Amino acid sequence: MFKTFLPRCLVFAALAAASATSLAQASQQPSLIPAAPNVNAKAYVLMNVNSGTVMAEKNMNIKRPPASLTKLMTLFLTSRAIKKGIITRDGEVIISKKAWKTGGSRMFLKVNSRVPVKLLTQGVIVDSGNDATVALAQYVGGSVETFVDMMNQEAQALGMQNTHYTDPTGLPAPKHYSTAYDLAKLTRAIWLTFPSDHDWYKQKWLKYNGIRQPNRNRLLWRYPYALGMKTGHTSEAGYCLIAVAKKDGVTLLSVVMGAPTDEDRATDSVRLLSYGFRFFDTHLLYQAGSTIAKPRVWYGDAKTVPVGTLTDAYVTTPRGQFQHVKIDIDMNNDIKAPVNKGQLLGLLNISLRNKPIATYHLMALTADKKGGVLRRSSDGVARQFHHWFSGDKKKTKKINVSTKPAAPATPAKTS
Numbered sequence: 001m002f003k004t005f006l007p008r009c010l011v012f013a014a015l016a017a018a019s020a021t022s023l024a025q026a027s028q029q030p031s032l033i034p035a036a037p038n039v040n041a042k043a044y045v046l047m048n049v050n051s052g053t054v055m056a057e058k059n060m061n062i063k064r065p066p067a068s069l070t071k072l073m074t075l076f077l078t079s080r081a082i083k084k085g086i087i088t089r090d091g092e093v094i095i096s097k098k099a100w101k102t103g104g105s106r107m108f109l110k111v112n113s114r115v116p117v118k119l120l121t122q123g124v125i126v127d128s129g130n131d132a133t134v135a136l137a138q139y140v141g142g143s144v145e146t147f148v149d150m151m152n153q154e155a156q157a158l159g160m161q162n163t164h165y166t167d168p169t170g171l172p173a174p175k176h177y178s179t180a181y182d183l184a185k186l187t188r189a190i191w192l193t194f195p196s197d198h199d200w201y202k203q204k205w206l207k208y209n210g211i212r213q214p215n216r217n218r219l220l221w222r223y224p225y226a227l228g229m230k231t232g233h234t235s236e237a238g239y240c241l242i243a244v245a246k247k248d249g250v251t252l253l254s255v256v257m258g259a260p261t262d263e264d265r266a267t268d269s270v271r272l273l274s275y276g277f278r279f280f281d282t283h284l285l286y287q288a289g290s291t292i293a294k295p296r297v298w299y300g301d302a303k304t305v306p307v308g309t310l311t312d313a314y315v316t317t318p319r320g321q322f323q324h325v326k327i328d329i330d331m332n333n334d335i336k337a338p339v340n341k342g343q344l345l346g347l348l349n350i351s352l353r354n355k356p357i358a359t360y361h362l363m364a365l366t367a368d369k370k371g372g373v374l375r376r377s378s379d380g381v382a383r384q385f386h387h388w389f390s391g392d393k394k395k396t397k398k399i400n401v402s403t404k405p406a407a408p409a410t411p412a413k414t415s
Helices: 067-083 117-125 130-141 144-157 180-193 195-201 262-279 373-390
Strands: 043-048 054-058 092-094 114-116 205-208 211-214 226-234 238-247 250-259 280-286 313-318 325-332 344-352 355-364 396-401 410-412
Touching (some): 043 262, 054 180, 067 130, 067 180, 067 226, 092 117, 092 130, 114 117, 117 130, 117 195, 117 205, 130 144, 180 195, 180 238, 180 250, 238 262, 250 262, 313 355, 325 355
Antiparallel strands (some): 043 250, 092 114, 205 211, 280 410, 325 344, 325 396, 344 355
């Protein structure tokens, strides 16, 4: 069960595969916190960025037209190409006629002009420029068609199961759709994977070709904790806004889709974020790479191997409920060498009042090669006796863990 390597589609999920169940429900005591705000949007999600926990939601898995929220996937693929060294921020993009004539919101690019990647990225975020978006798609993917294929592959890799793209801009199309929950996953992936890009998303103004345009995200002007992200609007999609905000060390994101007005999407976002900051706490349980358990390894050079999480393991709970959190481990009960570093060996399960709220993958923190002939021989006998006398032939073994983490926890306080 746990002996195979994680495929790429699960690598990011291992950052913190949190339950999609609202924590207000998981607390089993709704009276301890008020219900989430009743907002005007057709669908929304409120998520903690560090833990990936959904604190509140409405119709979060219903497919809807995402409008320009689509451009976040264009930005994700661009940032990844930069991070991998495939392109550079200063690389110049020759603007095609196809990019120039794309309708909708524009950066006002000129055909055959040369524009750096970083400036086009700003044009996508601040101006929501469809011309800049198509230019980046052609540059990163070689063609728009290839880039759209890349978008759909990446959506599947990130676990965006209810998303399908037909273009990089979000212009209306029957088979172009996403959900509030899928877009929250994408937003979280961007925020955690590309921290050097954070400043781009809070830029308020961009002047290009003699035209100065404001960022349509009203929260950048009126909400002191706002860090930006992306707006979207078409007549089919309504007014949409993905917002990221940080307060007292806690980072939250909200996805609002189908609000009736520009003002509503901003107001709804502030109400949701304020609700999350006021009524929920987030705690760091284990630091990335810290040893959480040392399971037995048969036939190995070492008798045990340390396991831990790939990233910091957080838990988000309604305020005052952390003491009711329970942690346990499902571990491979028959690990045999060789063990490779990064191999999946178990699961760290977190529950609140007996309801699951988060799961993290436990990975081998070091490798353990096959032992010598003597070790393999002695372990062969010892393994048989172990199974005979313990009577434990299950593939996994549950290990109870104290609510208090093995590694020092650092509570992330909210106000």
